[in-house]
Amino acid sequence: MKETNLRVVDNTPLTESVWRMTLEGELEPPRPGQFVNLRLEGLFLRRPISVYDGDQGRLTIVYKMVGTGTRQMTALQPGTELNVLTGLGNGYDLSKAGDNPLLLGGGVGVPPLYLLARKLREAGKPVTAVLGFNSATEVFAEEAFRDLGCGVTVTTADGSYGAKGFVTDALPENYSYFYTCGPEPMLRAVYRATKTGGQFSFEERMGCGFGACMGCSCKTITGFKRICREGPVLEKEEILWDD
Ligand SMILES: Cc1cc2nc3c(=O)[nH]c(=O)nc-3n(C[C@H](O)[C@H](O)[C@H](O)COP(=O)(O)OP(=O)(O)OC[C@H]3O[C@@H](n4cnc5c(N)ncnc54)[C@H](O)[C@@H]3O)c2cc1C
Ligand code: FES
Numbered sequence: 001m002k003e004t005n006l007r008v009v010d011n012t013p014l015t016e017s018v019w020r021m022t023l024e025g026e027l028e029p030p031r032p033g034q035f036v037n038l039r040l041e042g043l044f045l046r047r048p049i050s051v052y053d054g055d056q057g058r059l060t061i062v063y064k065m066v067g068t069g070t071r072q073m074t075a076l077q078p079g080t081e082l083n084v085l086t087g088l089g090n091g092y093d094l095s096k097a098g099d100n101p102l103l104l105g106g107g108v109g110v111p112p113l114y115l116l117a118r119k120l121r122e123a124g125k126p127v128t129a130v131l132g133f134n135s136a137t138e139v140f141a142e143e144a145f146r147d148l149g150c151g152v153t154v155t156t157a158d159g160s161y162g163a164k165g166f167v168t169d170a171l172p173e174n175y176s177y178f179y180t181c182g183p184e185p186m187l188r189a190v191y192r193a194t195k196t197g198g199q200f201s202f203e204e205r206m207g208c209g210f211g212a213c214m215g216c217s218c219k220t221i222t223g224f225k226r227i228c229r230e231g232p233v234l235e236k237e238e239i240l241w242d243d
Pocket of ligand 1: 035047048049050051062063064065066067068069070071108111112202203204205206232
């Protein structure tokens with residue numbers, strides 16, 4: 001983990017409520033599935049956001065405006081400096097991907113899968129991505145995944161774009177392993193519907209963000225794990241769902 005000041009170089013809406021922000025500064029290349037924690041003016045708790053893409057010195061996040069902090073973020077102009085904790089979280093383990101990995105993202109669970117897709121494509125893997133949204137107006141990142149050379153299926157719950165239904169209604173026949181991120185009901189459905197091993201990224205609410213409050217705990221076969229420290233990525237085999 002590193003605390004650093006980053007400069008906003010771009011902050012653009014992708015849909016009515018989802019924005020993409022690019023930051024520059026002293027940054028190590030992030031790993032897919034890691035997140036950053038942003039300090040925002042007047043807010044005690046930092047706001048955690050997954051890394052969408054990044055390289056040495058540059059980081060892109062994609063975020064949904066849901067409340068005070070993310071609304072404040074939409075107003076940040078290029079040139080603004082932000083205090084950011086970087087290099088947080090374990091990230092996805094790419095070594096388990098196998099020959100034809102499957103990526104399943106729902107809503108703002110899609111962003112952490114983009115850097116993963118890019119790294120898997122750079123490793124020469126064919127990648128299938130199923131991206132789920134509520135309706136056509138909420139769809140983002142489809143072209144970005146296609147530009148990487150991924151096979152992409154978009155699902156919408158109301159059928160206004162792509163295949164009607166949830167990501168679990170569009171699972172391909174064959175895949176070697178899966179990686180997923182999305183709202184908890186989707187993650188539970190993915191857990192039940194998938195036939196291979198896989199990894200889940202949990203975007204639970206966070207408190208302190210550095211392991212002290214236990215507010216982000218998740219039950220596993222080896223005891224509670226803190227999403228902010230031992231996560232946000234957990235293996236399918238270790239997760240115990242609360243009823
Ligand atoms: C590891 C991690 C990675 C994340 N990655 C992303 C990302 O890539 N893109 C993105 O848009 N969001 C992501 N989130 C969620 C993001 O952190 C919250 O949406 C954000 O902190 C809300 O701040 P706010 O001040 O705008 O909302 P608040 O004013 O704090 O809350 C507004 C409303 O949003 C709800 N809310 C707040 N936080 C969450 C949450 N974590 N999950 C569900 N509902 C919440 C609240 O219950 C409330 O109804 C991530 C969360 C975690 C823990
Ligand atoms: S947010 Fe406090 S322990 Fe994870």
